[in-house]
Amino acid sequence: MSQLSQLVSLIANATKLVETHANATNTDLSLDSLEPPSDTFYTPVVEEAIRIIEGACNQLCAIVANPSHTVVNKAFAHFEPACIRVVASLRIPDLLFDKPQGLHASDIVKHVSSQQGIAVDQGKLARVMRLLATKHCFREVENDVFANNRLSIQLLSYAGLADSALHITDELAKAASVLTETLTDSEMGLSYSPNKTPFNKSTGYPGTIFEYYEGLNTETGRVQGLRFHRSMPGWSRAVGATCVATRYPWEKLPPGSIINDVGGGIGVIAMQLYKVHPHLQYVLQDRPPVIATAELEYWPSHAPEAIRDSKIQFKAVDFFSEPLVRGYVYYMKGVIHDWADEDALKISSNVKAVMKPTSRILVHDYVLQHTTRKNVNSVLKIAPEPLLPNYGAGRIKVYNLDLNMMCVMNSLERYQEDFASLGEKAGLKILQIYECGDANLVEYVLQAAVPFTNGGGV
Numbered sequence: 001m002s003q004l005s006q007l008v009s010l011i012a013n014a015t016k017l018v019e020t021h022a023n024a025t026n027t028d029l030s031l032d033s034l035e036p037p038s039d040t041f042y043t044p045v046v047e048e049a050i051r052i053i054e055g056a057c058n059q060l061c062a063i064v065a066n067p068s069h070t071v072v073n074k075a076f077a078h079f080e081p082a083c084i085r086v087v088a089s090l091r092i093p094d095l096l097f098d099k100p101q102g103l104h105a106s107d108i109v110k111h112v113s114s115q116q117g118i119a120v121d122q123g124k125l126a127r128v129m130r131l132l133a134t135k136h137c138f139r140e141v142e143n144d145v146f147a148n149n150r151l152s153i154q155l156l157s158y159a160g161l162a163d164s165a166l167h168i169t170d171e172l173a174k175a176a177s178v179l180t181e182t183l184t185d186s187e188m189g190l191s192y193s194p195n196k197t198p199f200n201k202s203t204g205y206p207g208t209i210f211e212y213y214e215g216l217n218t219e220t221g222r223v224q225g226l227r228f229h230r231s232m233p234g235w236s237r238a239v240g241a242t243c244v245a246t247r248y249p250w251e252k253l254p255p256g257s258i259i260n261d262v263g264g265g266i267g268v269i270a271m272q273l274y275k276v277h278p279h280l281q282y283v284l285q286d287r288p289p290v291i292a293t294a295e296l297e298y299w300p301s302h303a304p305e306a307i308r309d310s311k312i313q314f315k316a317v318d319f320f321s322e323p324l325v326r327g328y329v330y331y332m333k334g335v336i337h338d339w340a341d342e343d344a345l346k347i348s349s350n351v352k353a354v355m356k357p358t359s360r361i362l363v364h365d366y367v368l369q370h371t372t373r374k375n376v377n378s379v380l381k382i383a384p385e386p387l388l389p390n391y392g393a394g395r396i397k398v399y400n401l402d403l404n405m406m407c408v409m410n411s412l413e414r415y416q417e418d419f420a421s422l423g424e425k426a427g428l429k430i431l432q433i434y435e436c437g438d439a440n441l442v443e444y445v446l447q448a449a450v451p452f453t454n455g456g457g458v
């Protein structure tokens, strides 16, 4: 079979699987559907099929299309995020929320003007929305009349993804736009310091992005920081992180075991875990201003009973230098990938310092896969041939995140061998790696630890 036919056959088989699952679960997969599938629709088998479809469709197009056409389209890719930022900033999906028949661009700009006091040109806005409609986000019902669809409703402000989209298309995109200048900068290019990054070059801010988000120096930083923390629930859903509540055997942990969500932000995942596994005790540790927001705003409004029943303890910490609250599981989502090796090792060693022989560290990050089939040393599934072994476009988010970490913190996503070597330096060994959507849970124990049992919780 030619490579083209092999790709078509992979697409056909994987699509059949998704279609059968959609029929069995009464799920509407049409582009016009305003009912997003429930999180439970995306089982590991369905996730794998979707990875194959996305990877194979992209590879097929790269093979058949005129290469100069494909490269020009790739070089123009910045317009999609620019347009997403326009519609999310102007809250257009919210304006279209109760208008399934759509709104003419002239009416959209009138609403923007009356509700937000911003004058926007109707013709320019229609062109922005048409680019997005052409990429299947919004539906153009008639010329210049736009309605929400399956993708654009993700950008509703209350759906939580609008904040993530703005965070990505604003400060992150601006940082990415000076990647070349930073890589070739004589001082910054060779540095792995968290404050010598494209983010620092684009903003002129001298500290790390986390210090910037505390807003002590700039009001913009404070506003963007609030948006970043607000974006976490939507972001966690988008990357399938919420499946952590079911993909790790939390139910086997002894009642009262302490789960310390280290660098847990306002506690989005800790809250999710608490709701599914109330037999456990939770601790949230982060920088002081973040813990204050969690303790005084987020938890009282979203899970007041957890505070009333003393199920959650809030404790500010600097995870580089201060002792952590002792726990059975130290859960770190999106923390280790924020830091280059030297700092990641300091955090891991600081956690290790309070671990007991029965404790675990769960690093919830993204395990990268190589694009070659040589010397593959990973427990992760390898994509079927002729796909790239890392699924190509099917797992592109992970490689986008790797570059994102480079741009904002001079840090990185890691391969399995990197996680192993980081653990070894800290006196830890990998016990298991779990899949959790696009992300992975790397479970570490002390090098001399006992196997996983039901006893010994803290």
Ligand SMILES: C[S@@+](CC[C@H](N)C(=O)[O-])C[C@H]1O[C@@H](n2cnc3c(N)ncnc32)[C@H](O)[C@@H]1O
Pocket: 210, 232, 262, 263, 264, 265, 266, 268, 269, 285, 286, 287, 290, 317, 318, 319, 320, 332, 333, 334, 335, 338
């Ligand atoms: C990418 S966020 C992840 C938040 C959370 N785990 C989640 O996934 O929703 C990284 C977190 O590390 C926290 N952090 C950064 N430096 C820290 C430090 N020195 N001590 C404690 N927390 C820190 C940040 O405030 C931020 O909440």
